[in-house]
Amino acid sequence: MNAPSMLEVSGLTKRFGGLVAVKDIGFAVNSGEILGLIGPNGSGKSTAMKAIIGIEKPNSGSVKVDGVEVAGWPSHRIARLGVGMVFQHSRPLQRQTVLENITLALLQDSLLHVFHNRATEEQARRIADRVGLTPVLDRLPSTLPFADLRRMEVAKAIARDPKVVLVDEPFAGLTSKETGTFAALIRELRDSGHAILLVDHNVKSVAALADRVFAMYVGERIAEGTVEEVMRDETVRRVYLGGKLETAARKEASFADRATPFLEVEKLNVFYGKAQALEDVSLHVHKGEFVSVVGLNGAGKTTLFNAISGMVPYSGEIRREGHALAGQSAAAIARGGIVQSPEGRDLFTEMTVRENLDMGGQHLEAAEAKERIEWLFDLFPILRTRQKQSAGTLSGGEQQMLTIARSLMMNPDLLILDEPTLGLAPVILEQISKALEKLRQTTPITVLLGEQNVTFALPHADRVYVLEHARIVWEGEPARFASEIGAEYL
Amino acid sequence: MKKQLSTLHVLLISAVIVAVTAVLPFFVSGYILGLLTVAFYFGVFAMAWDLLFGFAGEVNFGPTFLIGVGAYTAGILDNLYQPPIIVCLIAGTLAAIVAGVALALPALRLRGPYFGLVTLVAVLILSNFVVVAAGLTGGEIGLTVPDVITFDANTNYWLALGFMAVSGAILYFLSRSPLGLILQASGQDPVQTGALGFNVSKHKLAAFIVSAFFSGLAGALMVFYFGVASVGTFVDVTVAVQIIVAAVIGGRRTIIGGVLGAVFLIGANEALRPVGDLATFIVSAIALVVVLLFPSGFLGLLSRLRGEA
Numbered sequence: 119m120n121a122p123s124m125l126e127v128s129g130l131t132k133r134f135g136g137l138v139a140v141k142d143i144g145f146a147v148n149s150g151e152i153l154g155l156i157g158p159n160g161s162g163k164s165t166a167m168k169a170i171i172g173i174e175k176p177n178s179g180s181v182k183v184d185g186v187e188v189a190g191w192p193s194h195r196i197a198r199l200g201v202g203m204v205f206q207h208s209r210p211l212q213r214q215t216v217l218e219n220i221t222l223a224l225l226q227d228s229l230l231h232v233f234h235n236r237a238t239e240e241q242a243r244r245i246a247d248r249v250g251l252t253p254v255l256d257r258l259p260s261t262l263p264f265a266d267l268r269r270m271e272v273a274k275a276i277a278r279d280p281k282v283v284l285v286d287e288p289f290a291g292l293t294s295k296e297t298g299t300f301a302a303l304i305r306e307l308r309d310s311g312h313a314i315l316l317v318d319h320n321v322k323s324v325a326a327l328a329d330r331v332f333a334m335y336v337g338e339r340i341a342e343g344t345v346e347e348v349m350r351d352e353t354v355r356r357v358y359l360g361g362k363l364e365t366a367a368r369k370e371a372s373f374a375d376r377a378t379p380f381l382e383v384e385k386l387n388v389f390y391g392k393a394q395a396l397e398d399v400s401l402h403v404h405k406g407e408f409v410s411v412v413g414l415n416g417a418g419k420t421t422l423f424n425a426i427s428g429m430v431p432y433s434g435e436i437r438r439e440g441h442a443l444a445g446q447s448a449a450a451i452a453r454g455g456i457v458q459s460p461e462g463r464d465l466f467t468e469m470t471v472r473e474n475l476d477m478g479g480q481h482l483e484a485a486e487a488k489e490r491i492e493w494l495f496d497l498f499p500i501l502r503t504r505q506k507q508s509a510g511t512l513s514g515g516e517q518q519m520l521t522i523a524r525s526l527m528m529n530p531d532l533l534i535l536d537e538p539t540l541g542l543a544p545v546i547l548e549q550i551s552k553a554l555e556k557l558r559q560t561t562p563i564t565v566l567l568g569e570q571n572v573t574f575a576l577p578h579a580d581r582v583y584v585l586e587h588a589r590i591v592w593e594g595e596p597a598r599f600a601s602e603i604g605a606e607y608l
Numbered sequence: 609m610k611k612q613l614s615t616l617h618v619l620l621i622s623a624v625i626v627a628v629t630a631v632l633p634f635f636v637s638g639y640i641l642g643l644l645t646v647a648f649y650f651g652v653f654a655m656a657w658d659l660l661f662g663f664a665g666e667v668n669f670g671p672t673f674l675i676g677v678g679a680y681t682a683g684i685l686d687n688l689y690q691p692p693i694i695v696c697l698i699a700g701t702l703a704a705i706v707a708g709v710a711l712a713l714p715a716l717r718l719r720g721p722y723f724g725l726v727t728l729v730a731v732l733i734l735s736n737f738v739v740v741a742a743g744l745t746g747g748e749i750g751l752t753v754p755d756v757i758t759f760d761a762n763t764n765y766w767l768a769l770g771f772m773a774v775s776g777a778i779l780y781f782l783s784r785s786p787l788g789l790i791l792q793a794s795g796q797d798p799v800q801t802g803a804l805g806f807n808v809s810k811h812k813l814a815a816f817i818v819s820a821f822f823s824g825l826a827g828a829l830m831v832f833y834f835g836v837a838s839v840g841t842f843v844d845v846t847v848a849v850q851i852i853v854a855a856v857i858g859g860r861r862t863i864i865g866g867v868l869g870a871v872f873l874i875g876a877n878e879a880l881r882p883v884g885d886l887a888t889f890i891v892s893a894i895a896l897v898v899v900l901l902f903p904s905g906f907l908g909l910l911s912r913l914r915g916e917a
Contacts, residue, residue, distance in 0.1 A: 173802070173803060192807070193799075193802040193803050194802045194803075194807045194808070197802070197803050197804060197805035198805045203800075205800055209796050209797040211789070211792055213861070214792075218789065221789070222789050222790065222793055222804070223805075225790060227790075227806050227807055227810075229787065229810070231786050231787065232786065232787055233785065233786075234786060235786075274804060278805065
C-alpha cells in the first residue's frame with residue numbers, strides 16, 4: 119500500500135481579502151478510496167474543493183493529481199488531467215437531451231473539432247447506462263426528476279474517466295430512498311478505482327460511504343481518521359454539539375398567549391422546481407419567546423424564514439396573532455414588525471456603520487431613532503467606535519453585529535435571525551451570544567433563530583425545533599437536546 | 609414528440625427558400641431588390657450577433673463596432689490606393705477581426721453586464737474617431753468610395769443573397785457542431801464548463817472572431833454596394849440596436865432567425881413609409897411586443913406551434 123496517492127493536497131491556503139477561508143490544509147486520497155471532507159457551513163470545505171479543481175486559485179500550497187503539481191492551473195487543464203467534479207447546483211443545457219448533455223462532456227477541447235462523431239455518442243450511451251440513465255436518454259433535462267438530474271451530473275463528471283472525482287454534497291435534495299441508490303453509485307465508482315472526495319456537512323451523512331473522514335472548522339483541520347475516530351473526537355464534538363450546556367429555558371406554559379401564539383406555521387410546503395424544500399412544517403412562537411430552529415445547511419431553515427417573511431410562495435398557513443399572512447407583500451410583513459436578519463448579512467457595504475443603522479431607522483422619529491441607536495451601541499459597543507467606517511471594511515463578526523443591530527432599528531415584534539454564526543470564529547460567537555442574552559433579558563422581544571451551530575442555538579432558546587431534510591423531526595426543550603437527538607448532529 | 613429538426617432538414621428547407629428568393633429579380637422591381645439586398649446584409653449582421661448572444665451568452669452591444677471597422681477600412685483603402693476590390697474586402701475583414709480581438713481579450717475577462725458596456729463604449733469611440741479623423745474618413749458627411757462591385761441591381765441582389773446564404777449555412781453548421789455545444793455550455797455555466805475540461809475563454813474568443821469575420825466582411829461588401837460609408841449607416845448605436853432587435857425577434861439561438869428579423873424590420877419600415885416618422889415608432893412597438901410576448905422570437909413561435917400541432 120505504498121503507491122503514491124491519486125490526490126495529494128498539502129499546505130493549501132485560500133484567502134478572500136482578509137478572510138482566510140482555507141488555512142494550511144493537507145490530505146491524500148488513494149484510488150479506490152473515499153475521503154469525506156466535512157465541516158459546518160462556512161468551514162471552508164467547498165472552497166478547498168474548488169481550489170483542488172482550480173475554480174478558485176489557491177494562494178499557497180500544493181495540489182498533486184497522480185503526482186503532477188496542478189496548484190494554480192486553470193480548471194479546464196486540471197479537469198483534462200483527470201479530475202471530475204459533481205456540482206450540487208448546475209445549469210445543464212436545457213434545449214439538449216440528456217444524451218447530448220453527456221456527449222458534451224466527452225468532446226475535445228479543440229476548435230477544430232467541428233463534426234459530430236458517432237463513436238462519442240456511443241460512449242455517452244455507455245456512460246448513461248452505467249449511472250442508470252438509459253430510460254431517459256432522449257428527454258430534456260427540465261422534464262427529469264431531481265434524482266435523475268443528479269445522475270446526469272455524475273455521468274458528466276465521470277465521462278472522461280477521471281482519476282479523481284469530487285462530489286459536492288452528494289445527497290442534498292434527495293429522498294432517503296434515492297440517497298441509497300446514489301450511495302451505491304458512488305461506491306461502484308470507488309470500486310472501479312476512482313479516488314473520491316465527498317464534501318458534506320457532518321460525519322453522519324457520509325458515514326456509510328467514507329473510508330476516512332477529514333473534518334474542518336473555520337478553514338482549519340480539526341480531526342482526521344476513520345468515521346468512528348472522528349465521531350469520538352473531542353474537538354468535533356465541541357464544534358457540532360458544544361460543550362456542557364447551560365440553558366435557561368422558560369417553560370412554554372409561562373407565556374401569556376398560549377391559546378393563540380404570536381406566530382403559527384401550519385403544514386407549510388415549499389417547492390423549488392422539483393426539489394421539495396419544506397414538507398408539512400408546523401411550528402409556533404409565543405410572544406416574548408426565544409425559539410431556535412436547528413438544522414444543517416440545506417435542511418430548509420432559510421426557506422422557512424423566507425416563507426414567513428413573504429418572500430417565497432408556499433402552501434399551508436402562516437398566521438400572525440391568528441391572522442393569515444398570505445397575500446401580504448414582503449415589505450408589508452416587514453413593516454408589520456416581522457423583521458428578518460438575513461443569512462450572509464446583506465449590508466450596504468459602501469455605506470458607513472451609522473448610515474446602515476439610519477437606513478434601518480428610516481421610519482422612526484429623529485429623537486426616537488437617536489435613542490435607539492444609543493441603545494444599540496450599548497448592546498454592541500464595538501459598533502460605536504466603528505460608526506464612521508464603511509460596513510464593507512468591518513470584520514465578519516462586526517458585520518454580523520451590524521446586521522442584527524440594523525434589524526433591531528426597525529423595532530421588530532419578531533426578529534428572525536438566519537444563521538448569524540456563518541463563518542465566524544468562536545471568540546466572535548461569544549460576543550454575539552452575550553448580546554443576544556442581554557437582548558433576551560432586558561427586552562420583551564420575540565426571536566426566531568435558525569442555526570446549524572448547536573452551541574450557539576441552544577443556550578438562549580426556550581424551545582428548539584430540529585429541521586432535517588425539509589421536515590421537523592424533533593421539538594423540545596434545549597436541555598433534552600443532547601440526550602435525545604445530539605448524536606444525529608456529528 | 610417535440611424533436612428538433614435535424615441540421616440537414618433545416619439546411620434543405622433553407623436551400624429551397626434561397627432558391628425561390630433567387631428568381632425574384634425576374635418578377636419584382638429594382639426598388640424592392642434594393643431593399644432586400646440591404647436586408648440580406650443586415651441578416652448577416654444579425655446572425656453573427658446571435659452566435660455571440662444566443663450561444664456564447666455574451667451580449668455584444670456593439671455589433672456596429674466590428675461592422676464599422678470592416679466597412680471603413682475597406683472604404684478608406686479603396687479611397688486612398690484603389691487596389692482591387694477583393695483586397696479591400698480582405699483588409700476590411702482582417703481589420704474587423706483584429707479590432708474584435710483587441711476588444712474581446714480584455715472585455716471577456718469582465719463578468720455580467722460589463723462586457724456589454726465595453727462593447728457599447730467601443731461603438732461610441734469608433735463613431736467619434738470617424739468624425740474627428742474627417743480627413744481620412746469623410747467625417748460626418750460620409751466617405752465616398754470610387755469603386756463599386758457592380759451597378760447592376762440584379763447582380764448586387766444575387767451577391768448579397770449568395771453571401772447571406774453561405775454565411776448562414778456556415779454559422780448554422782457551427783452552431784450545431786460540437787463547438788456550438790461547448791459554446792452554449794460556456795454561456796450557460798462557465799464555471800462548470802471549465803471543470804468539464806473546456807477552455808471557456810478560448811471558445812468565447814473564437815466565437816467573437818467568427819462573429820467579427822462575418823460582420824466585417826458584410827460591412828465591407830455593403831460599402832461597395834452603397835458606394836458610400838457613413839456613421840449613420842454603419843456605426844451608429846441605433847444601427848446596433850436594430851441589429852440586436854432583428855436577431856431577437858427573429859429568434860434567439862436560431863442563427864437563421866436573424867435573417868427573418870432583418871427582412872421584417874426593413875420590410876416593415878418600408879411598408880410604413882407613408883405614415884412618416886411614425887413608422888419607426890410602430891416598428892419599435894411591434895418589436896417590443898414580440899420580445900415581451902414571444903421572447904424566443906418568430907422561429908421560437910413557429911417551433912412551438914409545430915410542437916402543439
